[in-house]
Amino acid sequence: MTGDEELSQHPDPDEQDEVFGPIDAGALREIRDLCVDQEPLVRTAALDDPLNPQTLSVELSDGVGDATAARIDIRWSLTGNYAAHYTDDADRDFRFDCHPKPDAPRRHFHPPPAALSRPVEGSCIAVSEAGLVTRAILQRWRYAYTNETFSGINDAENPP
Template sequence: MTTDEERSQPSQPAEQSEVFGPTDAGALREIRDLFVEQEPLVTTATLDDPLNPQTLSVALSDGVGDAATARIDIRWSLTGNYAAHYTDDLDRNFRFDCHPKPDAPKRHFHPPPDAPSRPVVPSCITVSEIGLVTRAILQRWRYAYANDTFDGLNDATNPP
């Protein structure tokens, strides 16, 4: 039997829901607003579904190095788990994540150029507040962008 609370939660695959937790729509809206306010290269910041969002996609008018465009996709859960995935038109990727992952730290970094599932390393972002995590992600993106390289992307001291 399904409870009212279970019916009100967004539907997610059981495995993802158990590990990541249900999406925090309010957090995604707060993150969207911070990206738009703080990053001049944001062209759009859209939720995949305005009523039941799962992902915020932030399009950027430029990318790191030779990339002409880029995007950062963000998920945030009610349990404080998050994933921030950078990808660009040269198919380079990295991710800052915070969620349980077997044999890995809860806060971890998937390095460029392809953000593999393994191996991961501890993330330089160790704060947990929505605004601080968002600003740290923006700061690390700006670092890579300003230096035209992914080298040192995860080498900052916390908070970056």
């Protein structure tokens, strides 16, 4: 997983800024601390820039199924929009997002294995507070990890 590979799967952040909104650095710090406190497999949780962070990268010491390492990249805006993108060393991805998207629910899920822009489905995550959304994302990742499959990852009823 290189930075170039990861960036190729996301639209250009500058193109999304108008819809996504400015990044909430305080929320990213809260999410970072919660990830470290709640998930024992978090190896590191680091902001891309300590003064003006845009993304929180949460490195996991294991992945789902055959994956031996994984990462969740998180963006959170001042307007409550978010994107949480899981990627692993077995080249599998999924995303839980909340932002305006034409022809899709505001809260939506990009399914594995590729988390492409289309198709998307409605997200099982209905909460909106940063801490609750983070717990829900960690819960759904933990579900996939424990069961060694992505099947059912978006089937929960309003986690956490």
